[in-house]
Amino acid sequence: MKRAMIAMSGGVDSSVAALLMQQAGYDCTGVTMRLYRAPDMERTSQKSCCSDADEDDAAYVCWQLGIEFESLCCTKEFEKTVIQNFILEYEAGRTPNPCIVCNRCLKFDLLLSLALEKALTAS
DSSP states (O other): OOEEEEEOOSSHHHHHHHHHHHHTTOEEEEEEEEOOOOTTGGGOSSOOSSOHHHHHHHHHHHHHHTOEEEEEEOHHHHIIIIIHHHHHHHHTTOOOOHHHHHIIIIIIIIHHHHHHHHHHHHO
C-alpha cells in the first residue's frame, strides 16, 4: 500500500489534502509540528500558527478520517533556525519574514527528512 505523511495545520487545506490522499488509496498519517510553546500563548486573541488549538483541530480531523496522527516537537529546531535568524536579521537592520524561513527549513526540509527516515525504517 502507498503511504503518505500529511502536514496537518488543523485548517481546511491540509484537512482536504488528507481526505483526498485517503480517497486516492494512500495509508495516511497526519503530522503536526509543534514549533513554539509559551505559557500564555492560548490566552491571546492574536492568531498564531501551530497553537494548541491548531494541533487539537488536526488531531480531530485525523480521528474523523480514521488515520494516524503524530505531533512532532520541533521547538528546539524552531528556536535555532527561525527565531535566531529573525534576531540576527533584525539587528542587522533588515526586516526578516520568519514564515519563509520556517516553511523552507522546517516545514519542507525537516518534515521531508522525517518522512523519508520513517519510510526507510518501515521498509
